[in-house]
Amino acid sequence: MKFPKKGLPQETILKELEEVTSRDLSFSSGRILGSMCTMPHELAIEVFCRYIDRNLGDPGLHPGTRKIEEEVIGMLSDLLHLERGYGHIVSGGTEANILAVRAFRNLSDTEKPELILPKSAHFSFIKAGEMLGVKLVWAELKPDYTVDVKDVEAKINDNTIGIVGIAGTTGLGVVDDIPALSDLAQDYGIPLHVDAAFGGFVIPFAKALGYEIPDFDFKLRGVKSITIDPHKMGMAPIPAGGIIFRRKKYLKAISVLAPYLAGGKVWQATITGTRPGASVLAVWALIKHLGFEGYMEIVDRVMKLSRWFAEEIKKTPNAWLVREPVLNIVSFKTKNLHGVERKLKEKGWGISAHRGYIRIVFMPHVTREMIEEFLKDLREVL
Amino acid sequence: MKFPKKGLPQETILKELEEVTSRDLSFSSGRILGSMCTMPHELAIEVFCRYIDRNLGDPGLHPGTRKIEEEVIGMLSDLLHLERGYGHIVSGGTEANILAVRAFRNLSDTEKPELILPKSAHFSFIKAGEMLGVKLVWAELKPDYTVDVKDVEAKINDNTIGIVGIAGTTGLGVVDDIPALSDLAQDYGIPLHVDAAFGGFVIPFAKALGYEIPDFDFKLRGVKSITIDPHKMGMAPIPAGGIIFRRKKYLKAISVLAPYLAGGKVWQATITGTRPGASVLAVWALIKHLGFEGYMEIVDRVMKLSRWFAEEIKKTPNAWLVREPVLNIVSFKTKNLHGVERKLKEKGWGISAHRGYIRIVFMPHVTREMIEEFLKDLREVL
Incomplete structure (x- = not known):
C-alpha cells in the first residue's frame, strides 16, 4: 500500500x-x-484518554505522573504483602517476565545461566530465554497440572539463576505450590519469580472470598519478584503489565542510564524508553475507584x-x-x-x-x- | 501506600x-x-480511545485491526522506498532497535557477536547489547558529529553481526553518511540497521521540501532494517514505535510461537505479547488524514x-x-x-x-x- x-x-x-x-x-x-x-473499565478509559500525552520515559517532565507510579507500585506491593516494593508498570506480562529473568541473570555469576520453570509456563519465557541467552530447563507437571517440586529440585545445579512458579497458568489457571517452591528457593539460595500476570488480580480477592488457594506472594520469603498485570483482571487498558521486586538490587541490576532527557538524566529499568504515563494513571484511578x-x-x-x-x-x-x-x-x-x-x-x-x-x-x-x-x-x- | x-x-x-x-x-x-x-494529533486520540480494547497480541480475534497493521507497514515501507517490507508497530524505538539487533544476532553464527555503532547512538542500544549479549563496538565521530565511516570499517571483524547508522541522532539531529555505510555493509556482507526513530517522519518530507540530507532508507541496498517511530514526529499517541525489515527472514529469526490465543496460534516477532491495536489504528488514521x-x-x-x-x-x-x-x-x-x-x-x-x-x-x-x-x-x- x-x-x-x-x-x-x-x-x-x-x-x-x-x-x-x-x-x-x-x-x-x-x-x-x-x-x-x-x-x-470506563473510568480507566477516561483517564487514559485525558492524559494520553504523558511520557514516563522522561519522568522529570512529569513529576506528578511519576509520583502516581510510585503510589501504584506501593499499592500493588501492599496487595502482594510487601511493605516496600520496587518496580514499574510496563508494556505487559512478557516485559515483566523478561525483566525478572534479566535481573536474576545479571546478578548471577555463572557463564551458562539456566532457569528452571514449569512446563505450563507462558511462552514469554521462551522469548526471555532466547533473548537473554538463558537456558530453559523445563520441570515436569504432576497429574493435577501443578509443577512437580521434586523435579524442580532435581534440576537445580550451579548454573541455576532462578526458579519460576506460576500463579494462574495460561492454559488452565492452575496455581503452583508456591510455598514449597519458596522453601526450596530459600534452601538453595536461588531467587523465585512468580508469574501472577493473570492471578495477581484474582487470587488476593478469591482468598478473601474463602476460596482455598495456596499463598503465592511476598509473604513467602523465597519469592523475589512477581509479575502482576493490570491489563488482564485489573481491567486497565492495554498496555499495563506490572513487575514488583522485593529488593532494590534487582531493579538496579537492569538499570541503564538515559542521558538525553528533557527532564534530566535517569536510570531506566524498563525495556522501553518512552512509555505511556496514561497507563499508570489509569491503573491508579481504577484501584482507587474499585x-x-x-x-x-x-x-x-x-x-x-x-x-x-x-x-x-x-x-x-x-x-x-x-x-x-x-x-x-x-x-x-x-x-x-x-x-x-x-x-x-x-x-x-x-x-x-x-x-x-x-x-x-x-x-x-x-x-x-x-x-x-x-x-x-x-x-x-x- | x-x-x-x-x-x-x-x-x-x-x-x-x-x-x-x-x-x-x-x-x-x-x-x-x-x-x-x-x-x-486529535484524530489519533479519538481513534485510540474508540478502539482501546483491541489486542494485536491475539490477531485472530481482530482480523480487521491486523489488516490495518499490514497496511501501515505497507505505507511506512513505501515512505522508505521499499516495495514490500516486513515489520510491526511496537512499543517504541527501543523495542524496534532491540528487535533489529536480535535479528542480526540470531542470523549470525558467531559465538561472540559484536555490533558496530556510532558514539552518537541512542542508549537503547546499550539495553540491546546488555540483554542480548552483544558487544558494542563504538565508532568515533568526525568533527561534524557524523560517524567516521573509516573507523567503522577499521572495526569490522569476523564477529561483526551488524552496523548501525543514525538518521537523526538523539542529541544533535545529525544524519550519518548512510550511503557510505551502506556501501561498506554491502562490501563486507554485513547488515546495516538505520535508527530513524526520529528522522523517519522528518527526512522524507524535508527532502521533498528541498533540504539537502543524505539518503537514509531502503533505496540503499545495504540497509536491512529501519526504526521509524510514529509516536515522535508522526504525532501518534505513545506507544507507537516502528520496525521495518527488508526481508522476511529477519522477522522469522525473532519469531516465537504463541500457542494459547483465542484467535488461534501465531508467530510473534515482537517482544511484547499483548499489544495495543489502538496504536496501530491511530497511526493508520493519521497517515491517511495528513x-x-x-x-x-x-x-x-x-x-x-x-x-x-x-x-x-x-x-x-x-x-x-x-x-x-x-x-x-x-x-x-x-x-x-x-x-x-x-x-x-x-x-x-x-x-x-x-x-x-x-x-x-x-x-x-x-x-x-x-x-x-x-x-x-x-x-x-x-
Missing part, C-alpha cells in the same frame, strides 16, 4: 476504519471467551460463573473438564475436538483449542447469558 | 488526579522544548522555525551552536552552562543540558511564540 500523497477528511477515515474493524470481535460483542483481555471490595465483587461473580459452567460441562455428554478449576478459567476436552472448535468458531465464538482443549476465561465482560448461549451452541455441535 | 479497602467515587478520583498531575509539564503548556514527544502533503506542511514549519532559532543563537552573546542544524533539532552551548540550565528550569522550561549542551527539539507543539519567549529568558539569564 502506498503512502498517500493527499490527506482525506477525518469523517471519511473514521467511516473506513469502522468498516474494516467491523470484522474484529470486540469484548462488548459477547463472543470472546478465550482471551485474558477484557473491555477496560478498592479491594470492588475487585472482590468482580472476582466473586466470575468465580461463581466459572464454577457453574464447570458443573454444566460435567453434565454435558462428550465433554470433560481437564481438571477442576482453581481460578476463573475452565478448560475442557471434547470428542472430535478440532471439529467442535471449527464449528464453534463458525458460530462466531472467540475460542481456540490449540493446546488440546478449549479454554474459557471468565473475564469481567463474560456474562451468564453469553455462557448459556455458548453451552447451547456447544451441545448442538457435540 | 496501602491498597484501599473501599473505593472512592469517580469524581473524587478525577479531581485528585488533576491536582497531582498539575505538577507535570504538558505539551500544551508550551514549556517542553527538549522532548522528542509531542501532543498527539498524507505526504500534510506531514510536509508540519515539517516545513518546524524546519523553518529551527533555522530561524539557530540564526538567533548565533546573534546571542555567550551562546554557540554545537553545529549547524540538519533536522529540526538545534543544540547549543553557553557560558556557565549548568547555571544557565538551572535558571531556565526555574523559569519552567522543560530542557536539560546533560550532554554538555542544551537541545531544542522543534516538535509540532513548539510555536514561534514559545521560542521568542524562550530566547528572551535565555538572554536574560546569560
Whole structure:
C-alpha cells in the first residue's frame, strides 16, 4: 500500500476504519471467551484518554505522573504483602517476565545461566530465554497440572539463576505450590519469580472470598519478584503489565542510564524508553475507584460463573473438564475436538483449542447469558 | 501506600488526579522544548480511545485491526522506498532497535557477536547489547558529529553481526553518511540497521521540501532494517514505535510461537505479547488524514522555525551552536552552562543540558511564540 500523497477528511477515515474493524470481535460483542483481555473499565478509559500525552520515559517532565507510579507500585506491593516494593508498570506480562529473568541473570555469576520453570509456563519465557541467552530447563507437571517440586529440585545445579512458579497458568489457571517452591528457593539460595500476570488480580480477592488457594506472594520469603498485570483482571487498558521486586538490587541490576532527557538524566529499568504515563494513571484511578471490595465483587461473580459452567460441562455428554478449576478459567476436552472448535468458531465464538482443549476465561465482560448461549451452541455441535 | 479497602467515587478520583498531575509539564503548556514527544494529533486520540480494547497480541480475534497493521507497514515501507517490507508497530524505538539487533544476532553464527555503532547512538542500544549479549563496538565521530565511516570499517571483524547508522541522532539531529555505510555493509556482507526513530517522519518530507540530507532508507541496498517511530514526529499517541525489515527472514529469526490465543496460534516477532491495536489504528488514521502533503506542511514549519532559532543563537552573546542544524533539532552551548540550565528550569522550561549542551527539539507543539519567549529568558539569564 502506498503512502498517500493527499490527506482525506477525518469523517471519511473514521467511516473506513469502522468498516474494516467491523470484522474484529470486540469484548462488548459477547463472543470472546478465550482471551485474558477484557473491555477496560470506563473510568480507566477516561483517564487514559485525558492524559494520553504523558511520557514516563522522561519522568522529570512529569513529576506528578511519576509520583502516581510510585503510589501504584506501593499499592500493588501492599496487595502482594510487601511493605516496600520496587518496580514499574510496563508494556505487559512478557516485559515483566523478561525483566525478572534479566535481573536474576545479571546478578548471577555463572557463564551458562539456566532457569528452571514449569512446563505450563507462558511462552514469554521462551522469548526471555532466547533473548537473554538463558537456558530453559523445563520441570515436569504432576497429574493435577501443578509443577512437580521434586523435579524442580532435581534440576537445580550451579548454573541455576532462578526458579519460576506460576500463579494462574495460561492454559488452565492452575496455581503452583508456591510455598514449597519458596522453601526450596530459600534452601538453595536461588531467587523465585512468580508469574501472577493473570492471578495477581484474582487470587488476593478469591482468598478473601474463602476460596482455598495456596499463598503465592511476598509473604513467602523465597519469592523475589512477581509479575502482576493490570491489563488482564485489573481491567486497565492495554498496555499495563506490572513487575514488583522485593529488593532494590534487582531493579538496579537492569538499570541503564538515559542521558538525553528533557527532564534530566535517569536510570531506566524498563525495556522501553518512552512509555505511556496514561497507563499508570489509569491503573491508579481504577484501584482507587474499585478498592479491594470492588475487585472482590468482580472476582466473586466470575468465580461463581466459572464454577457453574464447570458443573454444566460435567453434565454435558462428550465433554470433560481437564481438571477442576482453581481460578476463573475452565478448560475442557471434547470428542472430535478440532471439529467442535471449527464449528464453534463458525458460530462466531472467540475460542481456540490449540493446546488440546478449549479454554474459557471468565473475564469481567463474560456474562451468564453469553455462557448459556455458548453451552447451547456447544451441545448442538457435540 | 496501602491498597484501599473501599473505593472512592469517580469524581473524587478525577479531581485528585488533576491536582497531582498539575505538577507535570504538558505539551500544551508550551514549556517542553527538549522532548522528542509531542501532543498527539486529535484524530489519533479519538481513534485510540474508540478502539482501546483491541489486542494485536491475539490477531485472530481482530482480523480487521491486523489488516490495518499490514497496511501501515505497507505505507511506512513505501515512505522508505521499499516495495514490500516486513515489520510491526511496537512499543517504541527501543523495542524496534532491540528487535533489529536480535535479528542480526540470531542470523549470525558467531559465538561472540559484536555490533558496530556510532558514539552518537541512542542508549537503547546499550539495553540491546546488555540483554542480548552483544558487544558494542563504538565508532568515533568526525568533527561534524557524523560517524567516521573509516573507523567503522577499521572495526569490522569476523564477529561483526551488524552496523548501525543514525538518521537523526538523539542529541544533535545529525544524519550519518548512510550511503557510505551502506556501501561498506554491502562490501563486507554485513547488515546495516538505520535508527530513524526520529528522522523517519522528518527526512522524507524535508527532502521533498528541498533540504539537502543524505539518503537514509531502503533505496540503499545495504540497509536491512529501519526504526521509524510514529509516536515522535508522526504525532501518534505513545506507544507507537516502528520496525521495518527488508526481508522476511529477519522477522522469522525473532519469531516465537504463541500457542494459547483465542484467535488461534501465531508467530510473534515482537517482544511484547499483548499489544495495543489502538496504536496501530491511530497511526493508520493519521497517515491517511495528513498524507505526504500534510506531514510536509508540519515539517516545513518546524524546519523553518529551527533555522530561524539557530540564526538567533548565533546573534546571542555567550551562546554557540554545537553545529549547524540538519533536522529540526538545534543544540547549543553557553557560558556557565549548568547555571544557565538551572535558571531556565526555574523559569519552567522543560530542557536539560546533560550532554554538555542544551537541545531544542522543534516538535509540532513548539510555536514561534514559545521560542521568542524562550530566547528572551535565555538572554536574560546569560
